[in-house]
Amino acid sequence: MAETRGTFEEQLQSLTRQVSFLQATVDELSARLSGLEKGKALKEKNLEVSETIVPAHQVNISREGVLKKAGTGALLPRVATVCFALVFALILRTITDNNIINTQLGSLLGMGYAATLIIGGWLLYSRKSRLAPVFPACGLLLLFSVVLETHARFQSLSSVMAYIILFAAGAVVVSIGLRYRASFQLCIATLGSGVVGWSINFKYPLFPMLAVLLFGGCVAAYIANNKKLCPSLRWTTFGLVFVFWLFWAFKLNVPAACDEPTAALLYLNWFLPLLFVFWVFYTVTNLHRMATGDEDLGFFESLLPTVSGVGAFLAAWSVIIPWYRSTLWLGIVGVLAALLHIVAGSWLASRNKEGAIGSTTYTFAGVILLSLGIAAIFSNLLWAVPVLSVSAYLLARIANRWQSGGIRCTSYLFQLAAGLVALSSGIVAADIASPLVGGLVIGILMTMSFLQYSWCRSHNPPVMHSAFFSWLDKKDFSAVILLLTGLISGFFLLRLGLFQILTRTTTDFEYMFRGSQTVFINLGAIFLLLAASSRKNNELLTVAIVVGLLGMLKSFVFDLFGIKGMPLVFSVFSSGVVAAVGSVVSTRWQGKKEKLQGSGPAGQPEKSDT
Structure with missing residues (x-):
């Protein structure tokens, strides 16, 4: 009987606690309801609950999920905006295809709608809206499609006007990207405009207008890099420019006939001036970067002087030979450009005493341009051999003065290049037409190689600021290249003299x-x-x-x-x-x-x- 009474008392106490909890909950809910009716903010209170009872409203449900991120973030709103923008564009396309409005009016409405999207995106960027990136990108892509179709399919838009529209729209979107630091807008504007410009009248595009369009992309990439935006944009724009000049030079180099109609079709008169403008732009901007930048040189800055300078010279040479025949003036310009590069390298070395950072790239490009310029003046590649050989010896001594391991390594490469050019040009042939000239060139190569080898063996290479000599070739074994070049050139010199003697005796x-x-x-x-x-x-x-x-x-x-x-x-x-x-x-x-x-x-x- 006592046990039954104890159990009954425990159950009664448990029921009392539960009734008290329910009463407190009802009171709190009543207070919340009255607060909602009066418009007051709710304040959550922590309720003390028995460990054995877990109310349903206290279950912790994770609020960070894919649906919440998509719904309250930027993904779904941007997708919805793209869809609505596309719907209006499709409506314009439908009424144009059904001849409700004529083609020209439909094209104008489409371009106007694209311009509206771009301007609307600018306004949204100024208000820091999360939908801002959608409008300029959609507007520019829509404009690309309208321009291409209007020009290629309906032929109601001239090539010049198409390039002007692309340039203007790209400039506006680039301005948006630079002002609001939107890398995506920069990439679409520069690369998209260039690719669409290529598509207009492909195979025979309007080369001058396309060059201006690509030049604008290069300027945008340079400004973006200075603002620490999208550094890879320099590579892509430079790649487009490189392919453009390669394509134009190829078109001019292999015509069916070098006559006036062909020159007018391929815009021959514009080739050299525009090529010069691109070279000046890359040279000046790269020098400005080296003179004002505090960071170490990247691979792009180190590669640019050689690729732009030597590439421009070779492109001009390939066009001048079939059209103008004489390369005298090209050689003079090449020599002047080489001197400019060498002076720039010396100036950079004087600014940076330790390691002469930046001087190697311009000195390397300058020596190559000098050898090519001399070869163009005499219309014979063999004259590049003594220029390379003497320059290699002088660079070895300059490297010791500037404490530049890069220039010393470059001097080895130039001496090796001189030997390879001598072999490929046929000057080492025993039955050469001008044995005196051949003997002179080979003799200079042999003498400079032995002098450079002897000097390098008495002067250790600079180790500081040189990954090659401090890590790869600590004992300067690569100088054996100089000895081998001298021995091989000496053998061919003796061989040439032997041939001349034996043919007569x-x-x-x-x-x-x-x-x-x-x-x-x-x-x-x-x-x-x-x-x-x-x-x-x-x-x-x-x-x-x-x-x-x-x-x-x-x-x-x-x-x-x-x-x-x-x-x-x-x-x-x-x-x-x-x-x-x-x-x-x-x-x-x-x-x-x-x-x-x-x-x-x-x-x-x-x-x-x-």
Whole structure:
């Protein structure tokens, strides 16, 4: 009986608590209802609830979800705005296609509607509306489609007017993007206008107007980069410009006939002036960036002087040859441009004493332009060889003065380029038409290569501000390029002289010429072996071994089965001399090495145990 009474009392207490909680809840709801009727704001209060009872209205429901983000954010409102804008455009298109209004009026209404969207977007940007990005983008894309269709399909819009409309609309949207820092609007305006401009009368577009349109995109990309907006826009606009000039130069370079109608069709008279304007723009803006910028140079700034300067020169050369024949004035302009680049490089080096940042790019472009300009003046590429070779030697000395590892590495590349140009231009051929000119050019190449190699081996490369010499080539092994260039050019110089002598003195020309070349190779190996032995130089020894192996290969593989008589005797004998000298040098080298290893710490011989 007592247990039943205890259970009944517990149940009564539980019911009492629940009734009290329900009464408190009803009172609170009544207070909220009266507050709503009076228009007062609600204030939430934390209710103390028994741990065993969890009211339904206190269940925590997550409020951050995809639907909330889409509904209260910018996605769904912008999608709805795009749909409504498209509906009105489709209505205009429908009534135009059904001849309710004529085509010209429909096109004007479409372009007016697109302009309204662009202006409306500007107003919304000024009010910081989240729907602002939709209107300029939709308006510009709609304008692109209307201009293309009106010009190509209905032919009621001239090409000049189409380009003017594209330029004006693009300028307005670019202004919006720059003022309100909207990268998306900048990309649509610059790239979209350029691509649509390409589409107008493709294959034979209005080249001057298209060039002006692309130039506007380049200016917009430059201003945007200065404002730290969309840095990649420089690359895309530069790519469009590069393809444009490549396409125009190709059209002018391979015409069916170089006559007046073709020149008028391809706008020949506009090519060189517009090309000059683009080059000046890229040069001036890049110099301004290097002179005023506090940040390190990027890949774009480093690449631009060479690509723009050399690319413009080559494009002009490819057009001038078929149309104007003479390249004298082009060469003079190229030399002046080269001097401008070199002066700019010197100025940048004087501004930045440590590492001469920025000077390498302009010096590199200047030397290439100088060699091409000299070649254009004389209408022969072989004259680029001495220019490159002498410039490489001078750059090596300048690099030490400016403490620029980049310029020193560039000097190696120029000496190598001089050798490659000599090989490709045919100047190393033994039967060259002008042996004196060939000998002079090859002699300059050989002399400059050996002088540069000797100077570089007595002066260590600058390590600071040079990733190449501080990380990739710490011991300056790349200078071997200079030695190899000098040896190869020296061989071809001796080969040229041998050809001139043998053609006048002997009837057994072929065997003597082939055998004598082997002798020259082996003599070079002997000279290198002796120089390596006297200077204790492992680098010279390695090169000597390689040259000696090449001489033996030619002697015992090619000469032994290809020639006969005394030329073969001299060839094999010279190989034997190389082997003998190599044996002597190796023995002396090993003996001196063992002697050094047997010396004590103070340089005295160690006493042997008895």
